[in-house]
Amino acid sequence: GENVEQHPSTLSVQEGDSAVIKCTYSDSASNYFPWYKQELGKRPQLIIDIRSNVGEKKDQRIAVTLNKTAKHFSLHITETQPEDSAVYFCAASPYGGSQGNLIFGKGTKLSVKP
Amino acid sequence: GAVVSQHPSRVICKSGTSVKIECRSLDFQATTMFWYRQFPKQSLMLMATSNEGSKATYEQGVEKDKFLINHASLTLSTLTVTSAHPEDSSFYICSGVAGGPHEQFFGPGTRLTVL
Numbered sequence: 001g002e003n004v005e006q007h008p009s010t011l012s013v014q015e016g017d018s019a020v021i022k023c024t025y026s027d028s029a030s031n032y033f034p035w036y037k038q039e040l041g042k043r044p045q046l047i048i049d050i051r052s053n054v055g056e057k058k059d060q061r062i063a064v065t066l067n068k069t070a071k072h073f074s075l076h077i078t079e080t081q082p083e084d085s086a087v088y089f090c091a092a093s094p095y096g097g098s099q100g101n102l103i104f105g106k107g108t109k110l111s112v113k114p
Numbered sequence: 115g116a117v118v119s120q121h122p123s124r125v126i127c128k129s130g131t132s133v134k135i136e137c138r139s140l141d142f143q144a145t146t147m148f149w150y151r152q153f154p155k156q157s158l159m160l161m162a163t164s165n166e167g168s169k170a171t172y173e174q175g176v177e178k179d180k181f182l183i184n185h186a187s188l189t190l191s192t193l194t195v196t197s198a199h200p201e202d203s204s205f206y207i208c209s210g211v212a213g214g215p216h217e218q219f220f221g222p223g224t225r226l227t228v229l
Contacts, residue, residue: 034217041205042223043223044220046219089157100163101160102160104158104159106156106157
């Protein structure tokens with residue numbers, strides 16, 4: 001089945017710097033890759049997603065890139081702010097998304113220091 | 115985005131009792147709902163996929179007789195943890211799929227503590 005690896009597990013940056021989180025997946029049939037932000041004790045919130053027919057997507061300070069050949073995708077946050085501090089999860093939808101279920105990476109705890 | 119609610123938000127129970135958790139899609143019809151379990155400082159682990167009107171599909175290692183899932187309507191799925199034990203203490207989160215086959219909307223989660 002699908003396996004999603006996420007790195008790093010923790011990331012500390014200074015306010016204003018950029019943060020990059022990387023994920024790899026194993027199932028070449030996966031075609032949907034969302035990123036979720038989860039604050040302590042709360043539900044995951046979708047922050048950006050990308051589908052396999054697109055190589056890059058940007059939404060203000062957040063961008064995601066996808067390399068289908070290498071089977072990896074990355075989250076880029078620019079001009080980080082303290083409120084960006086949270087745990088970020090990448091995910092992949094296997095079976096070409098036909099079943100809708102997501103396989104999550106283990107998460108990255110991002111700390112943005114003011 | 116679409117709204118998913120869960121009830122209760124927190125529950126404390128004695129070992130050996132059963133606990134029911136409800137997951138509702140408030141403003142959309144969810145033909146598919148997913149149940150996840152999240153231990154402290156860990157990722158979300160998919161437990162089962164619940165389709166309205168049919169039996170749930172459980173992930174490997176998840177006991178279907180212990181975690182009973184019912185998806186009786188397009189807006190309600192329930193997870194019952196039977197004969198709960200302390201090791202079942204966790205954060206249980208549901209999600210529903212609206213519209214396309216991918217985008218999932220998560221409930222706020224239920225914190226289960228088994229004494």
